[in-house]
Amino acid sequence: MSNEILESDMRNKPFGTRLRAAMDARGPLCVGIDPHQHLLDSWGLPDTVEGLASFTYGVVDALADRVAVFKPQSAFFERFGSGGVAVLEQATIRLREAGALVIIDAKRGDIGTTMAGYASAYLSEKGPLACDALTVSPYLGFGSLQPAIDEALEAGAGLFVLALTSNPEGPQFQSARTADGSTVAGAVLNGLRELNADADDLGSFGAVVGATISSTDEDLNINGPLLAPGLGAQGGTADSLTKVFGTAVRNVVPSSSREILGAGPDATALQDAAARANDAYRAVLGY
Numbered sequence: 001m002s003n004e005i006l007e008s009d010m011r012n013k014p015f016g017t018r019l020r021a022a023m024d025a026r027g028p029l030c031v032g033i034d035p036h037q038h039l040l041d042s043w044g045l046p047d048t049v050e051g052l053a054s055f056t057y058g059v060v061d062a063l064a065d066r067v068a069v070f071k072p073q074s075a076f077f078e079r080f081g082s083g084g085v086a087v088l089e090q091a092t093i094r095l096r097e098a099g100a101l102v103i104i105d106a107k108r109g110d111i112g113t114t115m116a117g118y119a120s121a122y123l124s125e126k127g128p129l130a131c132d133a134l135t136v137s138p139y140l141g142f143g144s145l146q147p148a149i150d151e152a153l154e155a156g157a158g159l160f161v162l163a164l165t166s167n168p169e170g171p172q173f174q175s176a177r178t179a180d181g182s183t184v185a186g187a188v189l190n191g192l193r194e195l196n197a198d199a200d201d202l203g204s205f206g207a208v209v210g211a212t213i214s215s216t217d218e219d220l221n222i223n224g225p226l227l228a229p230g231l232g233a234q235g236g237t238a239d240s241l242t243k244v245f246g247t248a249v250r251n252v253v254p255s256s257s258r259e260i261l262g263a264g265p266d267a268t269a270l271q272d273a274a275a276r277a278n279d280a281y282r283a284v285l286g287y
């Protein structure tokens with residue numbers, strides 16, 4: 001699908017609708033942009049803001065017109081202070097201009113008015129870091145996310161709420177029981193299911209569910225996207241997606257960072273790595 005079609009038909013649609021269209025057009029792969037120091041080294045770049053910029057724009061130039069979704073990891077930009085955040089801003093603008101969707105992975109979460117500040121920074125189209133969706137943390141209570149939910153609805157943006165994360169420490173809190181007997185992860189998934197209840201195909205309020213969790217008893221059918229990190233470097237594979245997600249697999253957004261970025265700096269090698277990953281996930285997710 002050309003960028004013109006994505007832009008003209010889609011600009012005013014909710015995030016979930018835009019996400020489905022982008023994945024239909026370009027395949028489901030989400031490329032994580034995580035400029036680790038060791039990756040800058042392996043690309044022959046210095047561990048400076050200039051190195052960060054060369055790395056990030058190298059990924060953008062190679063992949064922006066062919067990958068549906070990107071997930072820059074804010075931590076690796078914040079590491080360089082305001083100069084690093086400026087690279088994140090520029091990369092987000094360039095990716096979106098090329099018709100890709102951008103999920104900024106900042107895992108924000110705070111009380112009402114502070115959450116509203118994060119929401120206006122990342123989700124409002126007038127915000128300096130305006131993106132298509134933001135990762136958020138529900139551990140101050142699902143209701144504490146309301147200002148971000150409101151801003152996302154207003155802006156046609158999306159959220160990805162941590163539910164069953166890929167790291168081994170996650171179950172300590174996520175499997176704990178809440179006062180009503182559901183697990184913490186289950187309460188998050190229920191909250192998202194309610195938010196997406198009226199969406200036709202794919203709602204705009206997603207869950208983060210790691211590809212490494214092997215299986216879960218939770219109901220992942222939330223009528224919204226399921227961001228699945230943990231692929232490649234953390235051991236998850238295309239086959240793990242069928243096992244973890246079962247009947248919800250069609251709504252998975254498979255996200256991989258180091259596995260793809262390690263192929264650089266050569267643009268063709270990056271494109272080949274992304275195409276291989278996209279083909280593997282396409283086959284499993286039914287695209």
Ligand SMILES: O=C(O)c1cc(=O)[nH]c(=O)n1[C@@H]1O[C@H](COP(=O)(O)O)[C@@H](O)[C@H]1O
Nearest residue numbers: 073135165166167210229233234256257258
């Ligand atoms: O929200 C995320 O994206 C996330 C959630 C999670 O449960 N596990 C997880 O690894 N992530 C992020 O996904 C990326 C994984 O990178 P790779 O392991 O290199 O593919 C990192 O930016 C993590 O912060």
